[in-house]
Amino acid sequence: MMIWLGWGLFALVLLVISGLLLADHLTPRATGAPSTALPPQPAQTPIDRELTPYLARHPGETAATLLSDGLDAFAARAASARLAGRSLDLQYYIWHDDLVGHLLAREVYAAAERGVRVRLLLDDINTKGLDPALLALDAHPNIEVRLYNPFRNRSGVWRLLEMVQRFFSVNHRMHNKAWIADGRVALVGGRNIGNEYFDADQRVNFRDLDMLLLGPAVADASTIFDDFWNSSAAVPIRALNPQTSENLRKLVAALSHESADAVAQVYLDRVAASPSAQRLVNHDLSPHWSANIVVASDPPLKTKAADRSNWLQPRLVAHLGGVHSEVLLISPYFVPGRKGTATLLGLVHDGTRVGVITNSLAANDVPAVHSGYERYRRQLLNGGVGLFEIRRDGPVATHGLFGSSGASLHTKTFVIDAARGFVGSFNLDPRSANLNTEMGVLFDDPGLAHDLRQEYLRLAAPALSYQLRRGADGSPQWLDRSVQPPQVLEHEPDAGWWLRTVTRAISWLPIESQL
Numbered sequence: 001m002m003i004w005l006g007w008g009l010f011a012l013v014l015l016v017i018s019g020l021l022l023a024d025h026l027t028p029r030a031t032g033a034p035s036t037a038l039p040p041q042p043a044q045t046p047i048d049r050e051l052t053p054y055l056a057r058h059p060g061e062t063a064a065t066l067l068s069d070g071l072d073a074f075a076a077r078a079a080s081a082r083l084a085g086r087s088l089d090l091q092y093y094i095w096h097d098d099l100v101g102h103l104l105a106r107e108v109y110a111a112a113e114r115g116v117r118v119r120l121l122l123d124d125i126n127t128k129g130l131d132p133a134l135l136a137l138d139a140h141p142n143i144e145v146r147l148y149n150p151f152r153n154r155s156g157v158w159r160l161l162e163m164v165q166r167f168f169s170v171n172h173r174m175h176n177k178a179w180i181a182d183g184r185v186a187l188v189g190g191r192n193i194g195n196e197y198f199d200a201d202q203r204v205n206f207r208d209l210d211m212l213l214l215g216p217a218v219a220d221a222s223t224i225f226d227d228f229w230n231s232s233a234a235v236p237i238r239a240l241n242p243q244t245s246e247n248l249r250k251l252v253a254a255l256s257h258e259s260a261d262a263v264a265q266v267y268l269d270r271v272a273a274s275p276s277a278q279r280l281v282n283h284d285l286s287p288h289w290s291a292n293i294v295v296a297s298d299p300p301l302k303t304k305a306a307d308r309s310n311w312l313q314p315r316l317v318a319h320l321g322g323v324h325s326e327v328l329l330i331s332p333y334f335v336p337g338r339k340g341t342a343t344l345l346g347l348v349h350d351g352t353r354v355g356v357i358t359n360s361l362a363a364n365d366v367p368a369v370h371s372g373y374e375r376y377r378r379q380l381l382n383g384g385v386g387l388f389e390i391r392r393d394g395p396v397a398t399h400g401l402f403g404s405s406g407a408s409l410h411t412k413t414f415v416i417d418a419a420r421g422f423v424g425s426f427n428l429d430p431r432s433a434n435l436n437t438e439m440g441v442l443f444d445d446p447g448l449a450h451d452l453r454q455e456y457l458r459l460a461a462p463a464l465s466y467q468l469r470r471g472a473d474g475s476p477q478w479l480d481r482s483v484q485p486p487q488v489l490e491h492e493p494d495a496g497w498w499l500r501t502v503t504r505a506i507s508w509l510p511i512e513s514q515l
Contacts, residue, residue: 027169028152032144032236035229037222038087038117040183045085047182050283055215062215063287064443066423066451068411070199071270073191073210074100075277080181081107084116089180089225091121093173093425096194097130099264104193105137106255112142121229123174124150128159131241136251138237146234148174154241171514172303174228175425175436178221178295186213186221188295188441189423190412197410200267204365206410207390207459211423211441213295214287220295224439231300288447292420297439312426313433315442316414317343324417326353328456332390332409334358335372335429335515336380345383356380357459360389360466360478361503362494363408369429371507372515377468377476387468388460389478392494409459412440415452420444423452430513462486466493 043049055063067073081088081104088111095101112118120137124147127134131154138145149172153159163170179187189210195201197208213221228234258264271277279285298312308314320327320343327347334356336344347354364370381387390409412428415421424440426432443449459465462481471477471490478489492500 028235030232046083047184058289061289062217062293065212065287067210071274074198079281080185084181086182088118091178093123093175094126094192098195118143120145123148136247139248145237176439186218204406208410217293224297228300290445292444298437324352328355329414330357331428333369333427341376348384355386357388359409361492363390363392367503371503388465
């Protein structure tokens with residue numbers, strides 16, 4: 001037995017060492033032809049014809065609207081795909097094989113059938129089992145699919161072995177999220193593509209946030225997309241797996257059948273019945289216009305860059321520097337680390353009101369990340385940082401087959417002095433800072449800041465969050481303000497003893513850099 005254990009350990013070490021020595025040689029090569037965003041035209045497409053005069057009334061300014069409702073976020077993507085006449089550039093960390101994933105894939109296919117050029121860039125870590133569908137889409141002459149930092153082995157035990165062997169290189173992922181139509185419309189924020197991001201899951205839906213952009217800042221998003229698309233980390237899926245046009249015909253038939261079934265119709269009827277979603281579809285928007293909106297991102301090959309000056313984190317830290325009256329942060333995965341904790345405590349010491357909303361243990365879909373947050377929670381509370389944790393069982397509307405019994409936070413934003421802020425994919429944790437590529441919208445605009453501050457206050461309200469406070473012994477307590485008088489809870493609310501114990505045990509492990 002010991003002999004076999006020894007050989008197994010030796011094989012594991014050999015895999016890891018070979019990965020360290022050969023990582024660059026084991027990574028699949030980018031073989032796709034370079035391409036760039038198709039430039040907007042005055043009147044080539046329906047989007048051009050509608051937006052050209054609209055934008056001309058606000059020269060140099062970008063129109064921006066926050067989308068906190070999942071139905072609105074779905075409607076905006078579907079409507080922009082239907083109006084697109086030139087290009088769709090789509091960049092995502094996750095595209096689920098579920099109802100919303102299929103409905104939006106159908107919109108993408110329909111656009112390609114009209115002659116729209118579609119470029120779809122997905123991170124490969126979550127594409128296991130999706131090759132048949134992605135290859136089918138890629139078989140369309142107007143659609144090309146590329147995968148970021150992909151696996152050579154597409155399934156089975158060989159994929160697992162490759163993950164072990166290439167651990168240090170495969171650990172770096174593309175967390176960016178962008179939907180760009182005709183180079184005129186961009187949706188940038190926290191949402192991946194899947195049921196739980198668009199209020200279509202029956203168990204748990206995410207409270208999330210996108211920003212809809214029209215105008216000059218969309219060019220920033222297109223430039224970022226081109227940088228990733230043409231990088232050595234983006235590999236055409238056809239280079240990794242064979243494809244046939246027959247698969248495309250089968251996929252289209254399956255998507256058409258699903259979009260017409262009862263479950264899909266319940267969801268689409270909900271979108272149609274949403275007043276705010278209909279205002280989006282009918283282009284009845286009241287956006288904020290500003291010349292101070294930019295879309296920013298990490299570089300595609302973030303890990304290979306010795307110079308961090310062009311990374312997203314330094315730009316965000318620069319916003320937090322200086323003297324402020326108020327800094328409000330929302331992050332589902334909040335692991336501030338020693339440096340971040342010192343920064344927040346320093347702000348409080350200098351007279352700044354600092355508030356943080358994150359997930360409670362019960363609402364967090366990654367307990368290991370919560371274990372990293374636990375290490376700093378007491379110190380933050382003692383230092384005067386206001387902490388709120390999202391309730392898993394907050395009020396969520398149910399509609400027929402849809403609507404969930406629970407919620408989880410996925411929004412990643414901050415707002416400073418009710419004047420400027422950020423909406424994007426960046427979590428306040430080491431993974432976003434050092435491992436994953438991230439992107440988002442930076443703005444300096446009181447109107448947008450007001451709306452984002454209102455979103456913070458909505459999430460921090462008693463119905464959606466527990467407020468934390470110091471107990472007599474310095475330990476954290478959770479204040480349930482949804483009842484009167486407020487109830488004081490001594491342990492992680494809605495979480496059983498086993499989950500609390502496991503999370504505490506994980507907090508002792510030296511894995512913070514991976515969280």
